[in-house]
Amino acid sequence: MAKETFKAMVVTETEDKKFVREIKEKRLDDLPPGDILVRVRYSSLNFKDVLSTLGNRGVTRKFPHTPGIDAAGIVEESNVGRFKPGDEVIVTSYDLGMNTSGGFGQYIRVPADWVVPLPKGLTLRESMVFGTAGFTAALSVYRLLDYGLKPDQGKVLVTGATGGVGSIAVSILAKEGFDVTAVNGVVDEKAYLLELGAREVISIEEASDESGKPLLNATWAGALDTVGGIILATAIKSVKYGGGVTCCGNAASHDLPLNVYPFILRGVTLMGIDSQNCPMSLRLKTWESIGTRWKLDHLDRLTTETSLENLGERIDLVIAKKHKGRTVVKLPE
């Protein structure tokens, strides 16, 4: 039986327009209506959660709010036949943690269409080591493989490599046999990236061309970008003839200072990646791969576990650009 009250991080807007995070008691009645009540065992920290805690209205319109775009746990109540109490499930994406009370609380209540059975091969905790960041990395690799990228075509660039998406992208590409060059620079983490499987690590400066040239030396067979801005533009200008580049994030910038020449002279393709509204069939296929061929041996190497009480310290690390890899949040029993 679900408890009547539960612990959650609550972000509140103060009268002087500041946003404060506190761990508070909430009531099950505070949760929105929905088909499935899930007792959350693990969540994870993503870039979007940090934006929500900072009051970014593009992510969360109304406060007080409980962030957490990822949750893994046990079904407590269900009003649909395909899920029953006791089932292990994950919920990521859609509106979870944005304007729907999220995984930084011991319970969530969500529509059944958001719920994915725990993929074979993963524990609840492992599913949250991947979480939205890992899922997005996997989706990006899927698109590159679907596009036809093969290891014998040459080096593949991954940007924002120590981040959640980047760390898992480096790891999955290396597991697929690609020669990965990682871009890293905010904090020097070369040894970490080599351990994850990168063959080479280059700096943000090396990956950022300020010359304004429309095309650069054709270096990469493909690229997986998480940061946007000049680094993405440089990657697109440096991809070999017919190469593909995925774009999923804006950790550096939402701008893309570029002209059409890489596309019309080199036949480069830019592929947008969205995890939030990814169709369920592709979502299930991607999670299945994460639990099988892309299950990583070194998950512990890229994971820090924290409690709800200490989550604020990890959020502060992201704000200070000192966070690396993935943070998994263990909710109280």
Ligand SMILES: NC(=O)c1ccc[n+]([C@@H]2O[C@H](COP(=O)([O-])OP(=O)(O)OC[C@H]3O[C@@H](n4cnc5c(N)ncnc54)[C@H](OP(=O)(O)O)[C@@H]3O)[C@@H](O)[C@H]2O)c1
């Ligand atoms: N489209 C989607 O569905 C989707 C899903 C998940 C995430 N995202 C987006 O993907 C991006 C990455 O997410 P994440 O969870 O990996 O974030 P993260 O863990 O905070 O990592 C971002 C990484 O980007 C690099 N970086 C940060 N600021 C930079 C700057 N000013 N210039 C160059 N590099 C910088 C850093 O790596 P280095 O120090 O190694 O350079 C940092 O570790 C975010 O924009 C996020 O919103 C999109």
